[in-house]
Amino acid sequence: MQTIQLEHLFKQQHHQTILKDLTLTIQAQSKIGIQMSHVEATTLFKLLLQMLPQTSGVITGITPDHIQAILHNDGLYPQLTIMSYLKSFCRLSDFATNLDDLLQFFALKDVARVKIKHLSADQQQRLALLRAFILHPDLLLIESPLTNLTNAGIELYLSALAYTRTHSITVLLTSYSLEELVLTSKTIYRYHSNTGLELTDLATENEADNSDPTPSTPRPIFKVATKVDDKTVFFSPNEIDFIESVNGVSQLNVSGEQFISPQTMNELEQQLTTLGFFRCHRSYLVNLQQIAELISYSRNSYTLILKSHSKIPLSRSKLVNLKALINF
Structure with a gap:
């Protein structure tokens, strides 16, 4: 062609x-x-x-x-x-x-x-x-x-x-x-x-790429800061359904609304891992308490359905880690 x-x-x-x-x-x-x-x-x-x-x-x-x-x-x-x-x-x-x-x-x-x-x-x-x-x-x-x-x-x-x-x-x-x-x-x-x-940042991940460094032990936090015009708005981690990277910008999804965070996905992952969040995909951090279903369309395609009915991808390489975290 x-x-x-x-x-x-x-x-x-x-x-x-x-x-x-x-x-x-x-x-x-x-x-x-x-x-x-x-x-x-x-x-x-x-x-x-x-x-x-x-x-x-x-x-x-x-x-x-x-x-x-x-x-x-x-x-x-x-x-x-x-x-x-x-x-x-x-x-x-x-x-x-x-x-x-x-x-x-x-x-x-x-x-x-x-x-x-x-x-x-x-x-x-x-x-x-x-x-x-x-x-x-x-x-x-x-x-x-x-x-x-x-x-x-x-x-x-x-x-x-x-x-x-x-x-x-x-x-x-x-x-x-x-x-x-x-x-x-x-x-x-x-x-x-x-x-x-x-x-977008949603290109299929190279599952064989293990070059990402293991995140260091995260420190506890109680609020995540976002920017709305000239204001700073804070959210408790349990209010956040998931976080998505959109062209390198971290976007918090809270009850169907989106809020921009000044922090990178790697920074948010370090801070939120011990508070129940999981890096299910290069471009997504998910609140484990919000997961309602896991669907497999093929050996290489997995989707998480949240309580809010949002659907987000799960990388094949992350499946074993997710199983260990939520015991299924």
């Missing part, structure tokens, strides 16, 4: 600015995720497919015939069976691989003769992915693929997505959920309507 470059992309529609100052490089085999709304994602996809002209900015390297998109509300043909539906796309693309073998990799073999209207949401998402696989684009754009899926459905979709990527298909995903992007992408951006794309 040729490298695609978006430079200072700007799109206005119906007197509203949808995208502003969006700059992005999409290289072959990159695993990019972007946190953005449905309207923003749809507009971006249409620009890449050249279904819409940009208001300003430059897009280079685009070959629309080699790009496919799967939107969250994509329609299928409900009266067709999976097999008859897929065969029509095989004819369009001169696809030669045996469909029976392929259905196995997308966990759809047992429902191959079932009408699409009778499929679950989990199965329909995998069917949309398989349809795109058959068309074999250089670049596949997917919006919110894991939204509303069951835990088993997420695990099966992630497996099918990994299989898709092994066949030289570059996948760019968008979602409003950061958790979804952590599970599906390696390089994660947030889109801000005023400033464009912002690279």
Whole structure:
């Protein structure tokens, strides 16, 4: 795939600015995720497919015939069976691989003769992915693929997505959920309507990297300081649900609100470890008392669900330490 470059992309529609100052490089085999709304994602996809002209900015390297998109509300043909539906796309693309073998990799073999209207949401998402696989684009754009899926459905979709990527298909995903992007992408951006794309600290960690020094014995503290305008606001550790590093800035999450701390994640980890906090991911410190569930989507993907219903990633390398701390 040729490298695609978006430079200072700007799109206005119906007197509203949808995208502003969006700059992005999409290289072959990159695993990019972007946190953005449905309207923003749809507009971006249409620009890449050249279904819409940009208001300003430059897009280079685009070959629309080699790009496919799967939107969250994509329609299928409900009266067709999976097999008859897929065969029509095989004819369009001169696809030669045996469909029976392929259905196995997308966990759809047992429902191959079932009408699409009778499929679950989990199965329909995998069917949309398989349809795109058959068309074999250089670049596949997917919006919110894991939204509303069951835990088993997420695990099966992630497996099918990994299989898709092994066949030289570059996948760019968008979602409003950061958790979804952590599970599906390696390089994660947030889109801000005023400033464009912002690279996050949520890239997949190198699990083999043991270079981080062991933190020294933490000293007790009773309050964590944050800055709000010209004020300093203090929180007791038990009030904090979790702490997230956002582009190198520590952000306390307290009852659904975010507060900026002047301290680094390493400093906060040293101070809060003895007060019930755990570094579950390079970018997250979690209050152990707030953990309600642990979900495993695959051998390499773990998510913590908190009492507040927030979802945060757990690194595979941290799982053993967490088990020792909370005895499970």
